[in-house]
Amino acid sequence: MCLGAFTMRVKALVIRILRQFKRDKRTMALLIFAPILVLSLLYLVFGDDDYSPSIGLVDFPEEVVESLDLSGAVITIYEEEAAAFGDLDTQDLDAFVTLDDNQPHVTLEGSDPLINSAVLNWMQEAFGSLTGETERQVEATFVHGHEDMRHFDYFGPVLLGFFIFFFVFLISGVSFLRERTRGTLERLLSSPLRKWEIVIGYVIGFGLFTILQASIISAYSIFVLGMMMEGNFFYVLLITLCLSFSALTLGILLSSFAHNELQMIQFIPIVIVPQLFFSGLFNLDTISDWVSWIGRLTPLYYAADALRNVMVRGFGFEHVYIQLLILLGFSVVFVVLNIIVLRQHRKV
Amino acid sequence: MTDSNNVIQVDHVYKSYGKQKVLKGIDLTIKEGEIFGLLGPSGAGKTTLVKQLVGLEEVSSGEVRLLNEKQPSLSLIERIGYMAQSDALYTELSARENLEFFVSLYNLTKHQRKERIKEVMRVVDLEDAMDKVVADYSGGMKRRLSLAISMLHEPVILILDEPTVGMDPILRKSIWESFNALKKRGVTIIVTTHVMDEAEKCDRLGMIREGRLTAVGSPDELKKEADVKNLEAAFLVFGGVHYES
Structure with a gap:
């Protein structure tokens, strides 16, 4: 009977939350369409693979130039390396190629990862046909930047996770904040509803909505924007769902330390944005050692890793379950902290 | 005055938030009815x-006893039924949805729940505004609905x-x-x-x-x-x- 009463109370809470969602169409739209809009914009800005790099060939014998397939790039011929360097500095040139013992060596300006990959792809095609080996790594020197910077496909999974995390955090935090500021939390606490039932009710109510949200956003990114997808779509959903749980429970937790909506928004630069920096959007190897450990404390780090394993590397469950467990672990910790915080309001 | 008659007993209650003393020794008994x-x-x-x-x-010190x-x-x-100073309503929901939510937090049968909702809305004279969204309520109506909710579980x-x-x-x-x-x-x-x-x-x-x-x-x-x-x-x-x- 005790369990029956529990499920009934939690069910009532879940139904109420879903009803509120139904009424608040604007918030519902924000949760689904804002990530879609931002991802689409990012796709439009970064997803263009058709960029033609401008490439200089330095001191190439005429017959070699003849034999190469130079389509897909704007080619300039240089007599001396110094001249090519000059144009590289002024960014009139993306890269130049020299020959050392008949081995092509490319020097890249390097500050834009999109251009880098375009140059390297072009090198593969142009010089692969010369040697007949397509897989051979071209020797490359970067003036700025580094080779690991890649484009939409590579940071897509991170951004997918980030936007789901961001919006679930914000909406759940504000919802719970409102519950406190308009006094309904107090009313809940003066009802037989237990503190942990409140938290669980929120997790289930928002969880149900999040399944819908994560499915739509993931499907849009993968099937409409054509984000790279080597693995199983189901795993993507599983990862985003676990990530949303941690966002949800963290949002509720931090809402206890905000007095109004604006203060909730103030958590974004402190809690949300830093996660983006440490989640693998930027190469973690290049982050100073004394701060790189921060990434391991953030849910997004594990979600991004798992999403990349599935979406880019095509791995299966055995390569994501540890990250999933860690994400659930985060949620459990946040749930426990939430219950402790609610004890401030009522000791029993 | 017997103990059983006293529904509420407040003994030497003090309360302070940090240095600020809010209650300085409250003693009070309140009788049934x-x-x-x-x-x-x-x-x-x-x-x-x-x-x-x-x-x-x-309480910082002292004791509060009810029943x-x-x-x-x-x-x-x-x-206990409690109505705070804030209305504590879900304004995006209708009155009925608010009542249905709060009443299901108590151990009542489906029939009892329906009866209670009807009864408390009759007391505060809001039966006609049952399906109105609370955001469209006037201040006084919100207060009455809030009162109705605090009486739901008798x-x-x-x-x-x-x-x-x-x-x-x-x-x-x-x-x-x-x-x-x-x-x-x-x-x-x-x-x-x-x-x-x-x-x-x-x-x-x-x-x-x-x-x-x-x-x-x-x-x-x-x-x-x-x-x-x-x-x-x-x-x-x-x-x-x-x-x-």
Whole structure:
């Protein structure tokens, strides 16, 4: 009977939350369409693979130039390396190629990862046909930047996770904040509803909505924007769902330390944005050692890793379950902290 | 005076937030079926005391007992109805949806729940606005709905923090009639108020000022004790303001 009463109370809470969602169409739209809009914009800005790099060939014998397939790039011929360097500095040139013992060596300006990959792809095609080996790594020197910077496909999974995390955090935090500021939390606490039932009710109510949200956003990114997808779509959903749980429970937790909506928004630069920096959007190897450990404390780090394993590397469950467990672990910790915080309001 | 008659017993209750002392030794007993009014200026500690009665606020020292059980207690929850100063409603939902949500938090059958919703909405005279979204309610309607919700589970003690704010006199009268009806059924009601004519309707009053109960008694007793004709004057006398009649 005790369990029956529990499920009934939690069910009532879940139904109420879903009803509120139904009424608040604007918030519902924000949760689904804002990530879609931002991802689409990012796709439009970064997803263009058709960029033609401008490439200089330095001191190439005429017959070699003849034999190469130079389509897909704007080619300039240089007599001396110094001249090519000059144009590289002024960014009139993306890269130049020299020959050392008949081995092509490319020097890249390097500050834009999109251009880098375009140059390297072009090198593969142009010089692969010369040697007949397509897989051979071209020797490359970067003036700025580094080779690991890649484009939409590579940071897509991170951004997918980030936007789901961001919006679930914000909406759940504000919802719970409102519950406190308009006094309904107090009313809940003066009802037989237990503190942990409140938290669980929120997790289930928002969880149900999040399944819908994560499915739509993931499907849009993968099937409409054509984000790279080597693995199983189901795993993507599983990862985003676990990530949303941690966002949800963290949002509720931090809402206890905000007095109004604006203060909730103030958590974004402190809690949300830093996660983006440490989640693998930027190469973690290049982050100073004394701060790189921060990434391991953030849910997004594990979600991004798992999403990349599935979406880019095509791995299966055995390569994501540890990250999933860690994400659930985060949620459990946040749930426990939430219950402790609610004890401030009522000791029993 | 026997113990069983005392529904509420407050013993030497102190409360401080850091250095700020909010309650400085409150002693109070309230009997079954009483309508007890807490009167005092804002900031006097009324809401703090009320929250301690509900179990939402801890005492720094002392003891709060309801129905012979020490607060905070889970078993008391189902027997207390509480209405805070804020309306505490989900404004994006309809009145019915609000009621359905709160009533399902209590152990009632489906039939009982339906009956209770009907009953409390009849008391506050909102039956016609049942399916209206609460955001479209007027201030007084919200207050009445809030009151209705606090009565959903038929509590034996009703604790109301300024229940009639924003209500017109006619409505206030009808709400007080329902308080008296509840009282006849043995329900104990504690209300905080600023309104003097409302205070007159209480069986007993406690005047609270700067964390202390300065006077406790029936409206007539208080007027007599202060040697003044009306309650407002008594309020000033017990508040330490010299009153020239």
